[in-house]
Amino acid sequence: MNLLENLAQSGPLLRGAVGRGHLRVLKSMLGPAFRGLIQQRGRHEPHTQMALGYSAVFDWRYQRTEPQLARLYEAAKVSQWNATKDLDWSISVDPEDPEKPIVPDSFLPLARYPGYQKLGAREKARQRHLVLAWMLSQFLHGEQGALFAACQVTEAVPWLDAKLYGSTQAVDEGRHVETFHRYLTEKLEKLYEINDNLYVIVDALMSDARWDIKFLGMQIMIEGLALGAFCHLRQHTQEPLLRQLLTFVITDEARHVHYGVLALQKFYETELNERERREREDWAFEVSLLLRDRFLAHEFYEEHWAHAMSRAEWDRYMLESETMALFRGTMFKRVVPNLKRIGLLSDRSRPRYAEAGLLQYEHLRAAPELTAKDLLEDR
Ligand SMILES: [Fe+2]
Numbered sequence: 225m226n227l228l229e230n231l232a233q234s235g236p237l238l239r240g241a242v243g244r245g246h247l248r249v250l251k252s253m254l255g256p257a258f259r260g261l262i263q264q265r266g267r268h269e270p271h272t273q274m275a276l277g278y279s280a281v282f283d284w285r286y287q288r289t290e291p292q293l294a295r296l297y298e299a300a301k302v303s304q305w306n307a308t309k310d311l312d313w314s315i316s317v318d319p320e321d322p323e324k325p326i327v328p329d330s331f332l333p334l335a336r337y338p339g340y341q342k343l344g345a346r347e348k349a350r351q352r353h354l355v356l357a358w359m360l361s362q363f364l365h366g367e368q369g370a371l372f373a374a375c376q377v378t379e380a381v382p383w384l385d386a387k388l389y390g391s392t393q394a395v396d397e398g399r400h401v402e403t404f405h406r407y408l409t410e411k412l413e414k415l416y417e418i419n420d421n422l423y424v425i426v427d428a429l430m431s432d433a434r435w436d437i438k439f440l441g442m443q444i445m446i447e448g449l450a451l452g453a454f455c456h457l458r459q460h461t462q463e464p465l466l467r468q469l470l471t472f473v474i475t476d477e478a479r480h481v482h483y484g485v486l487a488l489q490k491f492y493e494t495e496l497n498e499r500e501r502r503e504r505e506d507w508a509f510e511v512s513l514l515l516r517d518r519f520l521a522h523e524f525y526e527e528h529w530a531h532a533m534s535r536a537e538w539d540r541y542m543l544e545s546e547t548m549a550l551f552r553g554t555m556f557k558r559v560v561p562n563l564k565r566i567g568l569l570s571d572r573s574r575p576r577y578a579e580a581g582l583l584q585y586e587h588l589r590a591a592p593e594l595t596a597k598d599l600l601e602d603r
């Protein structure tokens with residue numbers, strides 16, 4: 225079997241991209257997919273070195289040309305918080321207390337699965353704990369990617385106001401890495417490795433030389449989804465420290481997505497030709513599918529359910545469960561309106577989003593119209 229076939233069979237994303245004729249997208253994903261799905265580098269190495277190929281842009285004129293970004297920079301400066309002091313780490317957390325579930329059963333896609341329902345109270349509590357740990361571990365790995373992406377974009381973006389804003393985002397993301405890592409290690413005492421498909425996306429963003437692709441992938445897509453996921457989790461948990469922590473993180477992330485929309489809207493309107501715009505449009509769609517379908521907690525499955533059902537059955541169960549449908553909704557409503565706002569949802573791609581069940585979110589409010597309070601209240 226040649227490499228291309230091997231990759232195509234390993235990744236439904238790639239197979240689909242070939243079918244849809246998105247060959248440029250496929251080409252940009254081949255290296256990351258090989259490293260993530262075949263070599264599983266995020267799992268087998270304590271450190272992974274990724275080669276970065278992009279140019280840093282110095283601005284010697286220091287002109288403040290972007291007032292909306294300047295306002296966001298001011299907002300970021302006065303919204304800084306300190307994870308050590310502003311969160312109450314003295315709160316004790318028992319993630320397996322059957323009397324006080326850390327997340328309710330309804331949070332688990334498995335909740336209605338007869339095999340799960342038959343488990344005793346202790347084992348159910350254990351599974352709730354570990355599903356949460358799996359999810360927060362992926363947040364942590366995503367935050368590390370966001371930290372690096374924020375640094376790279378700060379170097380590569382051409383406008384001074386965007387660079388200044390980016391400097392605050394780097395601090396924010398560093399704090400998020402600190403916070404999630406501390407919660408996982410001190411309170412949940414469990415850390416999962418990076419999911420292979422998340423690795424593919426992070427690797428693709430790091431290794432792509434185009435700053436706007438890093439931005440699109442990180443600020444609009446991963447951060448948008450994470451924002452939805454944080455809000456969903458915050459609504460479902462009663463654990464006070466986790467709620468506190470998510471409230472702070474959500475407030476930061478709302479600014480990051482807002483920044484992504486402002487910067488890319490300007491860049492895509494003024495700097496790209498139609499061929500380049502279409503390429504971004506195709507890229508965003510393929511990544512949407514990957515994000516929609518490929519985060520199925522296989523690491524958790526392997527630990528707890530591999531003896532009871534095949535991976536194909538697990539995937540089908542997860543994808544069809546009501547919980548996952550609800551979760552996908554909460555996430556994509558924070559992505560699709562922003563793709564539309566930056567010009568990547570056109571009559572050309574709309575039917576594909578409709579077919580993927582994602583078009584229904586297009587008329588919701590985009591990031592510039594949403595405050596952190598709206599997000600916290602899930603409006
Ligand atoms: Fe973050």
Ligand SMILES: [Fe+2]
Binds near residue numbers: 370
């Ligand atoms: Fe962020």
